[in-house]
Amino acid sequence: MTESHSEEVGDLKRSIDWKQGLAIALGVPLLILPSLGYIPMYLAAAAILIWGLSVLQGFAQSTAYAEMATTFPEASGLPGFAQHVFGNGNRGGKYDMSKLLGGFSAWSYWFAWTPVLAIFSILVGGYLHGLFPALDMFTDYQLSLMSGVVIFTILFVVNWFGLKDGAKLGYVLAAFSLIPLVVLTVAPFATGHFDMSKITSDWMPADWSWDLHHILILFGVFAIAQWSACAWETAAIYGPEYKNPAKDVAKALFSCGVICFFSFVLVEAAVIGVLGVDGVQAEAVSPLLPVANAVFGSAGSAITIIMLIAAMVLIIQTAYLGSSRAMHSMAVEGNLPKAFGKTNRQGTPWVAMLVIAVFNLVLISMGNPAAIVAASAIGYTCANGISLFAYVKAKRDPAFANLERPFKAPTGWKGVALAFGLFNLPLCVIGVVYLNSLEVGWAPTWVGFLVLAVYIPIWVYSQHEWHRSKAQVAPAAGSVVS
Template sequence: MENKLQRNIDWKQGLSIALGVPLLIMPSIVYFTSYMYAFSILVWAISVGQGFFQNLAYAEMAVDFPDASGLPGYSQKILKSGGNRYSDFIGGFSAWSYWFAWSPILAIFTLSIKDFAVSVMPVLGNYPDKLVTLIIGTLIFFGMHMFNRKGLESGAVVGYILNIVSLLPLIVLAVAPFALGRVDMANITNNWMPADFTLDVKNILVIFGIFGMAQWSACAWETAAVYGPEYKDPKRDVVKALFSCGAICMVIFVLVQTVCIGLLGVDGVINSTEPPILTIAKMTFGSTGGIMSSIMLVAAMLMIIQTGFLGASRAMHSMASTNSLPKIFSRTNEYGVPVNAMISIIILNYGLIMLKSPSAILAASSLGYALANGISLYSYVKYKREKNNKSTKSGKENTKGLRVPRLWDKVIIAFAFVNIPLFLVGLVYLNSLDSGWSSTIVGVGVLALYVPLYKYSEKEKNMTNLTKTG
């Protein structure tokens, strides 16, 4: 069976799949407000801005390594050049961390969809919660599998349809309260930070943790680069898809958080008994409008589930193709789709939805995302310096790839350090405040699974080499 991904999408299709990212704000609106009050608006703006710096580095690597799948492939390509098994292991672990960052999106938003479904159809509350969750999860997981089994080209068609439905409620709900004059800016200016906030060590750790979680949402539009091997023209398509999505994310993340606090107030957001965005829909459009908004937001959540599903499956394919995971995960069907990776992700998320805590799953997943970003950015610094040295020695500037400033490695090393160790330490501390050590234990446990899988893939590799030499 052919295991190579096919080049059959353009930048609009890549953007279409990545446009589910703005919805990642939803699980964190209440959480961030409870810690940061109105300052949470600035947290989103800074975090999306961070994405422009980091994703420019990823765009350069996407163009220079057109056969690598996003963050997983870039780190592996660069670190393998180190020529030792430790570099190979770290590159593979970066890809595994990225996989864990995206995979739980299926469980997180399946649980959210279940909550929306119960609010629209109260009769569902008469049935056991786990049964409702399992039925909804099964419909979503296997629906995604069927829609995407013929490749990104067909999946993007679904993406086009869902895009129209998914972005519309977010945009309308972000703009309508301003247009109707219902946003009270005093709710923001008078509640910028908690009254008892002091810049001590504990709160500094909380800030790093909050920004680590914000990155999971606000920088995730790098997913458009994951499909580098499937773009028809990577040099043009990657950049267009990435930065078009980034601009949209900046507007939506900032406006949605501003409207939630400006309309409901800090206390109203924190004490809301339903998702704040749903409360705003009811206040703006009435009960019927609230139901319609719920339906449209569920469609939007299906969009981000697709983004996570596709991103995670491509990460597994990349790892298996480079001998960092067992070969079974690299197998593709007749359409060039990594179906075994998709099935394994479905199995993982069946387990995660039984945890019934989207925030705990998100917190654990953020550990993986910080690790993946940190290792990838450190890898970029290594690659960029080698690239600059080659240009200096040859006396010629490389004009074949993306034109990124020569000194970009100096900028990126700062963001690499922010991810590892600062965000990691902050996330562990924040998790300990909210759920004891459960989120950290879950995160570390899943990340640690990479060790036995890597060792098995090493045995497979050695057996293959022995067969060839024999």
């Protein structure tokens, strides 16, 4: 960070340990909800395998991210790593393309996490309709919009007082949502409602073949699954706010990864094992509700809705904090206007949080969670691909050779990171665009590309602001010396 910019943006505070970072990231298992009934539409019961492989992909990627987080302890996760590595030295002048690449990666990551607020506000509105028939006086859009306003306002107030208080909220929401979710997942196995034959008899679609059409679908499905199953890397984004990042980052990351592996695999297995593939496809938006009704009766369904709403608030909290830190990181690096880096006394990037809330209230108007996920997944695959390339560059670039690495990935991980980087870019990006064209039309794809493209003029303005700020500081520094 340059001296001039450090005076104009606020610093994040080191206030949490790995358990608190884990508590905030524990909303990630709930990211399966928008796609729980979606992936079986294409891969039948093999969706269970896709979730398992995707979480393992997350371990491969997050091993590289954990090393980056301890190598650059002031950087905020993926957005911070890529900006720092590609923007190092800014040797290309005012509009350095390497710096643009790092900034674009951070913007892509921001766009991957930010829409989670809108997606789950829409789902909350839908579940509220199911819980309270009296709310039928409101349309789905009105109820989703009101849910968003209430949730965003509460979370903004809570997080105004710093990340430590946000972690406390995470503990509370985890207790009210994740533990009952585990019960709901395990119960079908214990009560005999789970039928293994519903999985084995419908493992793959009858018309599946390994032609180009289906291979592109498979890449697209992996992109959608990655958006959920690899998202526990968000635990690394709080690097500048861990008390001991050298130890806390790896502990928070891999603890969350283990929880996600069992959660994603077992939740999908339980749903298909109770409802069958056809039953899941019939309840694609909320397949957990008929599972709850089958296992616990109608009273269980009502309790499940309440639990899931609490769970959705938790994942909204995770996304709100992660995306606001991404914007703060970009402002610190000079890749966004400095206003987005402003923090209050508790180190909360409040301007970024306000902008994110308004942006998501607009996104809610899209109405379809699957369409928003489809657009957002484009950003997430770009962010992961570029971040993994940043890891490879950091391992090869002599400028970073002598940096201390408290956590080191196994020998040869540079090749693993490169392979998964290429898997993301271009394969998963091509796949998700193709899948979008089949499922939800071209609108989400164009929305995704438009949001990503808008970053170019924003970045150009940010570079102008950054260099103007440096030019103003230089004469002042010279007068002090004289």
